[in-house]
Amino acid sequence: MLSIFDNGPHAPCPSPFNMAAHVLRHSAKTPDKIALQVLNEGRSDNWTYANIEAAVRGIATGLISSGASAGDLVLMRLGNTVDYPLTYLGALAAGLVPVPTSAALTEPEVKAIITSLAPKLIVRDQSVACPATNNQIGVDEIQAMHRLAPAPYHMGDPERLGYVVYTSGTSGKPRAVAHAHRAIWARQMMFEGWYGLRQQDRLLHAGAFNWTYTMGTGLMDPWTIGATALIPAPNTAISALPAFLKTYSATIFAAAPGVYRQLLRTNPILDLKTLRHGLSAGEKLPESTLKAWQSATRTSIFEAYGMSECSTFISGSPTNPAAAEHLGRPQNGRHLAIVDKNGPVPKGKAGTIAVHRSDQGLMLGYLKAPKETAERLQGDWFLTGDQGVMAQDGQIKYLGRDDDMMNAGGYRVSPIEVEQAFSKCDGINAIAVTQVEVKADTFVIAAFYTGPAPIDEEHLTAHAAENLAKYKQPRIFTHLKSLPMGANGKILRKALRREFRLGVRTSFN
Numbered sequence: 001m002l003s004i005f006d007n008g009p010h011a012p013c014p015s016p017f018n019m020a021a022h023v024l025r026h027s028a029k030t031p032d033k034i035a036l037q038v039l040n041e042g043r044s045d046n047w048t049y050a051n052i053e054a055a056v057r058g059i060a061t062g063l064i065s066s067g068a069s070a071g072d073l074v075l076m077r078l079g080n081t082v083d084y085p086l087t088y089l090g091a092l093a094a095g096l097v098p099v100p101t102s103a104a105l106t107e108p109e110v111k112a113i114i115t116s117l118a119p120k121l122i123v124r125d126q127s128v129a130c131p132a133t134n135n136q137i138g139v140d141e142i143q144a145m146h147r148l149a150p151a152p153y154h155m156g157d158p159e160r161l162g163y164v165v166y167t168s169g170t171s172g173k174p175r176a177v178a179h180a181h182r183a184i185w186a187r188q189m190m191f192e193g194w195y196g197l198r199q200q201d202r203l204l205h206a207g208a209f210n211w212t213y214t215m216g217t218g219l220m221d222p223w224t225i226g227a228t229a230l231i232p233a234p235n236t237a238i239s240a241l242p243a244f245l246k247t248y249s250a251t252i253f254a255a256a257p258g259v260y261r262q263l264l265r266t267n268p269i270l271d272l273k274t275l276r277h278g279l280s281a282g283e284k285l286p287e288s289t290l291k292a293w294q295s296a297t298r299t300s301i302f303e304a305y306g307m308s309e310c311s312t313f314i315s316g317s318p319t320n321p322a323a324a325e326h327l328g329r330p331q332n333g334r335h336l337a338i339v340d341k342n343g344p345v346p347k348g349k350a351g352t353i354a355v356h357r358s359d360q361g362l363m364l365g366y367l368k369a370p371k372e373t374a375e376r377l378q379g380d381w382f383l384t385g386d387q388g389v390m391a392q393d394g395q396i397k398y399l400g401r402d403d404d405m406m407n408a409g410g411y412r413v414s415p416i417e418v419e420q421a422f423s424k425c426d427g428i429n430a431i432a433v434t435q436v437e438v439k440a441d442t443f444v445i446a447a448f449y450t451g452p453a454p455i456d457e458e459h460l461t462a463h464a465a466e467n468l469a470k471y472k473q474p475r476i477f478t479h480l481k482s483l484p485m486g487a488n489g490k491i492l493r494k495a496l497r498r499e500f501r502l503g504v505r506t507s508f509n
Contacts, residue, residue, distance in 0.1 A: 010333030059090025062145030070095035095154030186361030193331025
């Protein structure tokens with residue numbers, strides 16, 4: 001049998017449609033229910049569904065009054081506050097196209113985005129890096145918009161452009177991933193296929209407001225089903241999370257694998273009576289971390305695999321756990337395959353994990369990049385670039401990437417992008433970047449460079465901080481006499497990882 005999963009299409013997205021209206025559809029039914037609690041030690045800031053919708057639709061009115069029209073891009077340069085999701089939904093409600101970006105991006109990185117996209121408006125927190133422009137709206141102005149008269153939801157074709165997110169590309173240039181409004185409709189496949197999410201749930205996400213994992217799993221999805229989202233206040237220490245989980249009666253906990261690891265170091269036993277299970281995404285969950293969590297809490301963690309271009313689409317769930325060392329199964333309603341250059345391969349044979357172009361969660365394409373879009377959307381399939389093998393029961397095992405993309409704290413990072421940032425660094429003749437394992441299940445970005453002499457690491461670290469978001473910055477710098485190259489002149493990153501394991505760098509603090 002071929003490695004194809006297709007048990008029928010997901011229910012079609014209704015038309016006309018608006019993503020923000022769909023996310024906040026429970027506001028009319030349960031206006032006084034708590035939609036969001038921002039958790040501080042000893043207290044929480046509570047937002048009801050009515051509060052959230054009033055703020056969102058007021059922001060929609062304010063953005064339109066600022067000169068934006070349906071289809072215009074709104075770049076978001078905001079910090080880890082509730083202003084982030086409110087602005088995002090406010091733009092969507094008005095028919096505008098929000099472009100959420102990481103607050104960690106440097107000014108040169110943001111300048112490149114502005115030059116490429118030419119956004120109509122930029123909503124900015126002054127503490128977040130951004131070049132000076134004459135089309136910026138401050139956080140205080142956004143907060144004042146909460147009190148404006150509510151704008152009507154801009155209804156339209158669910159296939160129209162809804163929002164844009166950035167992901168690093170293999171070429172070294174970050175790609176603008178364009179999604180339709182219907183993308184939120186497709187996320188309902190995760191409710192059973194990954195979360196086991198219910199309207200009465202209280203989902204605590206450990207991430208920041210301005211992280212796409214938090215925005216989707218921690219906010220948009222709980223609100224879509226009418227549940228309560230719990231988000232720690234900015235700068236909350238990981239050590240505070242166990243008390244939050246207990247005090248606020250969390251039923252589901254979502255975090256990246258690194259958070260689970262840190263929690264378990266100081267909490268070998270966690271007494272969480274209301275917790276049903278945890279969720280993990282962003283990077284591979286180590287089996288050792290899963291077993292330690294199961295021992296500590298008597299609950300499990302369900303992992304999901306996805307990407308910016310299609311969110312998550314393979315996962316384990318409470319009703320259908322993943323087999324050992326497997327990602328899980330495609331969610332019901334998905335159409336996936338394991339393919340090679342000739343199409344789907346037989347079950348049990350390795351190939352590229354691919355998503356059928358009919359999937360409602362799949363991107364529209366890379367904005368203003370038809371060539372890059374065509375490279376990934378070949379025939380009927382979107383090629384993820386990840387290798388896998390499908391078992392006879394549909395479980396998929398992850399075999400790694402067919403390129404050199406790295407994973408840094410849940411963000412995919414292109415080594416070429418990092419290398420290009422060092423192209424004008426004095427003293428470096430050539431540089432190669434890759435991801436290395438510094439201890440069991442802990443990976444960091446490492447840079448290997450050639451030049452007349454080793455360069456002071458403080459200088460290299462400062463150069464990285466000026467040109468790269470923190471999650472893209474190398475943690476290790478190693479001077480080599482030469483870089484390993486193949487016959488075609490291509491850098492052999494596998495050889496660098498092997499040299500690292502053999503002792504090029506013998507310690508990491």
